[in-house]
Structures are given as C-alpha cells and as structure tokens.
Amino acid sequence: MRSAFYAFLALLPLPVFSAAVWVGDFTSPDGTIPPPWRIERPNPEVPPTNYRTRLWEGVHAVEAHAVRSMALLARPVTIDLARTPILCWRWRIDAPLQSADMTQKSGDDYAARVYLSFAVTPERLGLGTRMGLALARSIHGDQVPDAALNYIWDNRHAVGTWQPNAYTERARMLVLRSGSASAGRWVAERRDVSADFQAAFGHAPLTLTGVAIATDTDNTGEEARAGFADFRFVASADDCAPV
Template sequence: MCSDKKQPAIFLAMALSVPLAAWADPLWLGRFSASDAAIPAPWKIEHLDQRVPPTEYKLRQWDGVFAIEARASKSMALLGRIATVNLKKTPILCWQWRIDAPVASADMNRKSGDDYAARVYLTFVVPPEQLGFATRTKLRLARTIYGDQVPDAALNYIWDNRHPVGTLQDNAYTDRARMLVLRSGARQAGVWVQERRNVLADFHKAFGEIGGELQGLAIASDTDNTGEEAHAGFADFRFVESEEACPITKNQQETGHLNVLQPTS
C-alpha cells in the first residue's frame, strides 16, 4: 500500500504542543525510567494519515534498557516533542537505538519504498531571507495545504536496508527533508547501538551554510508503503557540547551496554 503520507517530518510540529519547561534539564530530551507509567510529556504520538494504521509506541525495559519500543505493521505514526536546543553551544546529539531487522523491500529513492525500521527526525526554522524565492513559494503552498506546522527544513537520521552508511539525499517526497544513512542492513541488528552526531555540522552538510534553529525531534518506525513489519527501540536522547563525551547513562551502567558499536562518523 502506498499512502499519501508526504514526508512525515513536515508534520512534526503537530506533536509539539507541550511547553519545554515540563523538563527539568532541557539537554535531556529522552531519558526514560521504570518510574514512568507511560510515555512522558512532552512526547506525543501523532497519527498522520487516518487511512493508515498508526505505529504503536510504548515504554519497556529492553535488555535492561528503559526505552521507547516502536512496532510498525503496514503503519505510520510519529512520536515527537519540542527540542529548542542551542546548537552553537550543544551541537552533539547522543542516543541509543536498535532494530530487529531492516525493512527488506524499502527503497528511499521511491515514494512507494519510503519506509524505515528506525528514523530520528530533526526539524528546523530557517531565516526567510536565507531561503530562495522558489523554496519560499513551495513552503507557502505546502502550508496552505497542511498548515503552519510545515518546517523550513528537516534532517532525518535513518537505519536503512541497502544504501551505504553516509549516504545523504533528498527525501522521496520533498527536497526540504534530507535523509542521512547512519546504519544500513542487518549486521548490527539485535543489539543496542550508541550514536553521536554533530547536528549542526550535519545540518550544514545537508542544507548548506545557512542559519537554522532546531525546532523539534521525533522518532518513528514506518512500513505503510511497503506493507511490512518493523520493530525498533530508542533511548537516552541528550545534547552535549562538542568536546563532551556522550554520557554514560544509568541504563548503560546497569546493563553493560557501553559503546556496543563505534558510532558512525
């Protein structure tokens, strides 16, 4: 089934209605624990297309890691939150994720193959004067159709099925969203993998030397186009300074999941 989902990241702002002040430490964007009875605010599920079943999200302890578990079955939904972080001060995003297997028939070159076992979305606000006339026109049209939640730019970190790590290209639906392959294939499936990304550097690599303020963060597993199933986990999202190591979390201390694999460069 090929849904008319467009690029899901353009809808991220729909899910970002809870004030950032709800968190005591704004650098931690996703630190889950046994004390959480449910997915905590300001994280919010956004079901984008009512014709498509939503991906299911829940908290669980997975191999000792308190995490968000995502299960997709011919489905799509985002789990997102506000992420107003000063990237000049803390440009490094750290997190852990895992998949059971990649989406076998996915192909990010085609709209009908735009599915991933795991994605991390980041959306940005760009000063209007730094967007070309054609881009501003396309954004105005998109916002006429979908509302003001359409972001100026979106960067997607993906766990792909076939493209080499480091591949960077436009999303199949829009050139305002760029896809960056961090993991590919099944070799690293079945274990927690730690990531460390310089979001500011990746943003400039994807969109050029323009200004951009981080607006939101979301995670997803989606299989609505291919009709397959996917199972993924996400944990321990935190921004740190350039020279600061990714923190060793309580999850990792208690389970020994310390740098399971080297982060991608």
C-alpha cells in the same frame, strides 16, 4: 597560613559539570509516553505506528512497532546548538526492512529513523520554497518544518549516504546504519547536528525546533520493531558518556 591553604586548593581537580541537555529520558513505569512527546500523524488515513515505553535489556526506551503504519513520536525542543551541537542516543532494530528504498516514494519506509526539524531564515528559502511550504502547511498544518534532517537505519544504501527525501527536497536523509549487522542489540550514535545541517543544506541552521523518532512501513506494507533511548545534546568537547 592562608596562602598555603589557597595553594593547596589550586592543586585539587576542578569539578566537572555536565552540559548535557536531556530531551528523551523514557523512564515511564507504566508504558505511557511522557510529555512533551506526542504522536503526530502526517496522514490520518494511515494507521499509526504503536509507541510505548518499556525496560528493554536494561535500557529505558521507547519501543516502536509498525504494521503497514506510520506516525512520528515527536516533541518540541529549545537547544542552543552553539553550546550543545552534539546529539547522542541509542537505538536498535529487530531487522531491516526488505523492500524499502529511500530513493522512491513507494519505498519511503524505515525500520528506524531520528527526525530533526529546523527553522530557517526566509532569505535562505527563496520565493518558490516559501510558497511550497505554505501550501504544505495548508494541508498538513504547522508541523511541516522549513528543513529537516533524518538519521536513518537503512536496508540497502551504504553508511554515510546522503539522499533528499523522495517527497521533498526540504528533508535530507543520512544513512547511519545499514543492513542487519547490528540488528538485535543496542548501538550508540553521536552526531554533530550543526555540521550535518551545513553538509545537507549548505548553510548553518537558524533554530532546531523539534526531535522525532519513527518506525514506518505504510508504503512497503511490512512489519518492523525498533527501540530508541537516551536522547541528549552535549558540547563538542564532551563524550556521549555512558548513562
């Protein structure tokens, strides 16, 4: 009788346990930004982008509104990229910027971007890079990472374009959306962070240290509005399941 019972159990489907690690669930009811998310201003002399939570067409999201402004909305993370290397999220823009150009410092603005910061082993950096990072941190503080990936919603470059940031080779930009074809609605993204870092820097990342979102228009002087929602890391075999 017992063997028949165990044989029956073997026929039952195994339960599926989600490996998702949530880092951005913006369900705050009063518009405030939930910790550990916080505003970071690389240049205190520039007015900050305004961030607030809201229910936006049924999606609990952060709304970013920039008017000649710049600030990151950032948080530290501890993610095992060997286990959950895939970043999933949703975002939207009202419209792309008109005069932005990521190849120029004067055009280094984005209707929406997702910024990932990393720690890298010292031997991967080289003496010149380490000295440059030390100088940057003496000016801007410890928020300057060893390396960074930026997933951007661009206005002119083709989807799939890689470009070093106009200010530093230690930040690499990847165009995920471009132009206005998907503006005005939520779109979902799925990126293999480890693979993207390898493509950008030629080696695997050591540690992912932070996630940030931004809408910035301080260089172009334009106005932009974007939304960000549902940030989570999942295993390679998992889908970015509906939330």
